[in-house]
Amino acid sequence: xxxxxxxxxxxxxxxxxxxxxxxxxxxxxxxxxxxxxxxxxxxxxxxxxxxxxxxxxxxxxxxxxxxxxxxxxxxxxxxxxxxxxxxxxxxxxxxxxxxxxxxxxxxxxxxxxxxxxxxxxxxxxxxxxxxxxxxxxxxxxxxxxxxxxxxxxxxxxxxxxxxxxxxxxxxxxxxxxxxxxxxxxxxxxxxxxxxxxxxxxxxxxxxxxxxxxxxxxxxxxxxxxxxxxxxxxxxxxxxxxxxxxxx
Ligand code: OAD
Numbered sequence: 001x002x003x004x005x006x007x008x009x010x011x012x013x014x015x016x017x018x019x020x021x022x023x024x025x026x027x028x029x030x031x032x033x034x035x036x037x038x039x040x041x042x043x044x045x046x047x048x049x050x051x052x053x054x055x056x057x058x059x060x061x062x063x064x065x066x067x068x069x070x071x072x073x074x075x076x077x078x079x080x081x082x083x084x085x086x087x088x089x090x091x092x093x094x095x096x097x098x099x100x101x102x103x104x105x106x107x108x109x110x111x112x113x114x115x116x117x118x119x120x121x122x123x124x125x126x127x128x129x130x131x132x133x134x135x136x137x138x139x140x141x142x143x144x145x146x147x148x149x150x151x152x153x154x155x156x157x158x159x160x161x162x163x164x165x166x167x168x169x170x171x172x173x174x175x176x177x178x179x180x181x182x183x184x185x186x187x188x189x190x191x192x193x194x195x196x197x198x199x200x201x202x203x204x205x206x207x208x209x210x211x212x213x214x215x216x217x218x219x220x221x222x223x224x225x226x227x228x229x230x231x232x233x234x235x236x237x238x239x240x241x242x243x244x245x246x247x
Pocket of ligand 1: 032
């Protein structure tokens, strides 16, 4: 019997579920409402134009929580960073999360498709800057000095996510796609599994429950990210070591 081809190129997509055990609420879980608002109601350019104070408060609250000393990466973030450093092939990481827990876990080249909470953007000159404090209507751009134009560096509903072309190119040449902690309800990220499968990749989902796109995956590992991701990483590293030994 021919040996299965060894995995050489992995693309990982993470969502809010991977950070849930670190204490950051997901969007669609029971705790996913904020002051009676769904995230989609505050995460739009229209909401920002209508009520900038409300939208700033939404992101200021999330930023303060992220910077709380009690918030840290969990075993799933750490396992992905380990895979990126030890796997003898490519491991590309895309996240829908705006937190920095992958970076804190040691992951290089984290591609934040929906932006980053710890950055601000000037709507006038486009300058992106580090942002660890509150933003408000009075905030001034450090680059162009314009007042009242600062927004969180977040991709809102109706805006185009970052790194899409790169993601599609990498998914087309990947032989394994892994989605962790994402409900599969927000496109284009929810379509990644289709792109990967169309190019012949194997696809594995890790989630607390089956996502909206679960049927498209070859395998669904149901459980918490902090339990399941380290086990999967261990298996992938063992498989790679066995393939190298067999070469
Ligand atoms: P969701 O909140 O939609 O989904 C989180 C998923 O994680 C759910 O399927 C949960 O069952 C699962 N989950 C929860 N806890 C988990 C755990 N401990 N281990 C494993 N899985 C767990 O979050 P996303 O899919 O990331 O966009 O949402 C996608 C986008 O919708 C977000 O990036 C955001 C949001 O509105 C923007 O803000 C543009």
